[in-house]
Amino acid sequence: MSPRADVTELVGQAREGKPRAVARLISLVEDAHPQLREVAAALTPYTGNAQVVGLTGPPGVGKSTSTSMLLSALREQGKRVGVLAIDPSSPFSGGALLGDRIRMSEHAVDPGVFIRSMATRGHLGGLAWAAPQAVRVLDAAGFDVVLIETVGVGQSEVDVVRLADTTVVLLAPGMGDGIQAAKAGVLEIADVFVVNKADREGADATVHDLRQLVAMSRRGVAGPSWRQPIVPTAAAKGEGAAEVLRALGEHHTWLAEHGELDRRRTARAEAEVEAIALRRLRAELGELRGGERLGELARRVAGRELDPYAAADELVADLRR
Amino acid sequence: MSPRADVTELVGQAREGKPRAVARLISLVEDAHPQLREVAAALTPYTGNAQVVGLTGPPGVGKSTSTSMLLSALREQGKRVGVLAIDPSSPFSGGALLGDRIRMSEHAVDPGVFIRSMATRGHLGGLAWAAPQAVRVLDAAGFDVVLIETVGVGQSEVDVVRLADTTVVLLAPGMGDGIQAAKAGVLEIADVFVVNKADREGADATVHDLRQLVAMSRRGVAGPSWRQPIVPTAAAKGEGAAEVLRALGEHHTWLAEHGELDRRRTARAEAEVEAIALRRLRAELGELRGGERLGELARRVAGRELDPYAAADELVADLRR
Known part of the structure; x- marks a missing residue:
């Protein structure tokens, strides 16, 4: 885990053209650093x-x-x-x-x-x-x-x-x-x-x-x-x-x-928001019941007790619980 | 939309080696036909x-x-x-x-x-x-x-x-x-x-x-x-x-x-169940509020009112509602 960054300072330096600050910000987003949300919020006004x-x-x-x-x-x-x-x-x-x-x-x-x-x-x-x-x-x-x-x-x-x-x-x-x-x-x-x-x-x-x-x-x-x-x-x-x-x-x-520029940028934002939401939902599926739920269902599918759709039903039901 | 199939008959024909039945079954799963779950359930005992x-x-x-x-x-x-x-x-x-x-x-x-x-x-x-x-x-x-x-x-x-x-x-x-x-x-x-x-x-x-x-x-x-x-x-x-x-x-x-065969097949089932669950969740995200919610959030992100993480928060919260 990389150390805590001063995001406001980093964004300021990046905007002054300092390549190390740009690199650091990209690393923070690429690695899904805990400060990711802070970074996303700080960047938004300048995009x-x-x-x-x-x-x-x-x-x-x-x-x-x-x-x-x-x-x-x-x-x-x-x-x-x-x-x-x-x-x-x-x-x-x-x-x-x-x-x-x-x-x-x-x-x-x-x-x-x-x-x-x-x-x-x-x-x-x-x-x-x-x-x-x-x-x-x-x-x-x-x-x-x-x-x-x-x-x-x-x-x-x-x-x-x-x-x-x-x-x-x-x-x-x-x-x-x-x-x-x-x-x-x-x-x-x-x-x-x-x-x-x-x-x-x-x-x-x-x-x-x-x-x-x-x-x-x-x-x-x-x-x-x-x-x-x-x-x-x-x-x-x-x-x-x-x-x-x-x-x-x-x-x-x-x-x-x-009006196509707005349309394309909205489509880009849509793909981005959807990808973030799905990434989170995927993580949550993996963490159900202490990280055991998906594996347990998979074993039942591999053992032919359950078909994969029925297993996915159970998984999604657990997510909603 | 292709017509309703007799799944039991198709599976039987596929197991007799009839290529048209095999092709039809693959089409049913590829196209996410409404009978997909019926097909998945009918196949399971033979996998x-x-x-x-x-x-x-x-x-x-x-x-x-x-x-x-x-x-x-x-x-x-x-x-x-x-x-x-x-x-x-x-x-x-x-x-x-x-x-x-x-x-x-x-x-x-x-x-x-x-x-x-x-x-x-x-x-x-x-x-x-x-x-x-x-x-x-x-x-x-x-x-x-x-x-x-x-x-x-x-x-x-x-x-x-x-x-x-x-x-x-x-x-x-x-x-x-x-x-x-x-x-x-x-x-x-x-x-x-x-x-x-x-x-x-x-x-x-x-x-x-x-x-x-x-x-x-x-x-x-x-x-x-x-x-x-x-x-x-x-x-x-x-x-x-x-x-x-x-x-x-x-x-x-x-x-x-x-014991690796079981381990690999369980991993395969895990990927399969996860992909089915995510596909469904993705469809649900797209359908929120009559299919308008994701686009509305995307417009706000493109307009710099909202960062994409905050937008994803709202989207996932809606899904849980």
Whole structure:
């Protein structure tokens, strides 16, 4: 257990841009420290100002290089940027991710940039619960932009990116079949498409496929809706950053003008409140009858005395008692 | 809403090996049909007999080819096999998985084999809830072996494989660095290691690395514990199936002799009961005050009137009322 923190002081220091204070606050929320509620209450007045951008794509599209390029471009505009890098906690992913993080290290000494890695947890609701808390810290600390980046591999990872105001989907040439097969899912989450490695063969075809996909998806749509832009980049050469930032800005304006920003932020708050409530209820289920109740019911299910629904009935009834 | 089913008749037909009855039962549990409880109760007396095997590994190790090889070998032993193939529902994964499934189609006409794909869901607790129900159907339908296979990419996908009696981790040559970086996670979930593509260069080094890893992890372990075997295979040539099945059989015997089988099945039942209870509580949270309560609290959080913990307090208090 970490020692008791002076939360008001920490929040003040975080807002002055002190990275250690930001890191400490995120640790307090990540570890569900006893002072968590105090932290949440202290942060609340300062939240709601950051532009929250999600960035995802399949492995190998140059996600970290793109994040790094966007970081540089945002810094040139004088923006302070917080990055929440979600590591899918697959037992197989350790090596590749380590390499990714190293590529972002050029920004590690910039006081206007704060990078935090967060692993998806082994527990139900872990990431759904922890990620919005960390975004809240970065928002309250006064970062103008909060970038949430994750490789688009698992459900819980993708869900987190969907918490953003604007979600960028990164693709690269040579994924034509993939785009066709995955079109519904990709169209559903993307606000902005970036086709990275646009200097490579096949980039035009990828852009063309995406353009068709976007056009098709708009058929029959009534009223004003957002048409996802498709921005070619070559992040390794630093090409295309300005165009991506312009697309992000346009989407943000569109969201604000159409009431969508409020709608998305309310949806984010809803997911956050629900995750906190479920986390607590889950803890309470585990603590019933001195922590013995769930195990006892499970033994009866494993022994075929009880079906799992009947067992869940008994568990929930105990919770209400 | 699908029509009312005669559950007793369906269970009887499933146990006679009728694939349509098995498929219908899985659909009933997957869709949370109103008859779900009736189905769960009807299945319970017949469960607990299948050997549940999880199979996972990083993309590109030949997971589907290996599954197909094991299917053939188990069929030669006269075993009936149910396969639950978990598709990580990343918006980017459509194409690759489609290809994988096609490779297993040689088994599609075999009445002793039942293959079902299940996508990870967009909802909290979705997979944790649905997968054990489907395993329960296959178990009750009398399949001797239930194989749960998934690419080891996201947390929820890996969690499902951990529900098995025995978990097989597939690796391939050329992943040496990956093994080193990921050793803790891999060692934690693997009961049996399979090094596929063992006819390729670097296979010996991978086997060697794994052997060292297993040996190191056993240092300081008191009492009898399972030493994970490392089985080389070349699934594309059909080589190594007998050795994998032998390792699976030995692990199953070890589990039974050391009381571990009961312990794992109780843990599985615990996860299942908890997931059902949380799913219900989540639905109840969403339905409070005619479905308005969560959204109302979320608006206040988004408007900075309330912090999310205070909002969750109000939500849980309403649930208890």
